[in-house]
Amino acid sequence: MIWASSVGRSCQAWVRILTDGPLSVNRQRVEFRGRCGVSSCGVTGVSCRREEPMNLDTLLNQTLWPDFALLIGRLFIGICFVIHGLGKLGRVGSGDMKGFVAWLEELGVPMAGVQARIAMLSEIVGGSLLAAGFFMRPACVLLIGTMIVAGRLGHKNAGYLITNDPPGAEYTVNLAVICFVFLLLGPGMFSLDALIF
Incomplete structure (x- = not known):
């Protein structure tokens, strides 16, 4: 029975x-x-x-598609953040932590070494949590804060367009907005949050 x-x-x-x-x-x-x-x-x-x-x-009108779309978006944006964090460690691309700290010092950021490591950790940890859909909303808050700081410090007085010289805040603003959308919508059915909680 x-x-x-x-x-x-x-x-x-x-x-x-x-x-x-x-x-x-x-x-x-x-x-x-x-x-x-x-x-x-x-x-x-x-x-x-x-x-x-x-x-x-x-x-095309199945109820699973929104959850599937959230999964794809979370994976791609989360991996994007992780790649940028690894780039600050010198694991991906041509940058490294020493160059990132030097750039922050040029901008006049106080405690540039500490700030650089905080940015790197928030991108790697926040991006990983976002991709997995685990504690996704706190991860989004962390990533939004990181992007606001990056846009205000790294792209100050550069305008919006990334094609400007120096590059504008377009990329950081768009990532912050995408994370805000994830914050509002939640992780979806295909996430660790949905599986555990």
Whole structure:
């Protein structure tokens, strides 16, 4: 009986996930025939079927697509942050921590060595958490703060466009806005947050 009711709940859950049109979920009492005759033990059999055929419109309007889009966005933006953090360590690209600290000192940033390491750690840790969807909202707050500081210090008086000389704050503003959207929407179904909490 437990198995049958869990199958029914599971079937209904997948019906909600995989379909968008009118559905019917049929429940019927199941009788077992054995050596002792007919036994009606109250097990409920469940069958799920669509009342309308699946078409392209139904496929494109599935309830899973927003969660899938959040997964793709989180992965790409999170990996982007991790790559920038690793670049500050000299693991990716041509930069390194020494050059980043020197650049911050040129800008007049106090405690440039500490600030550089904070920026690097926030990008690696925040980007990793964002990509995994684990403690995603706090990670977004951390990344938004990092991008605000980067835009205000690193792109001061450079305007908006990244094609300006020196480059404007376009990239940092856009990353902060994307993280703000993730902050509002949450991690989605395909995340560690959804799995654990």
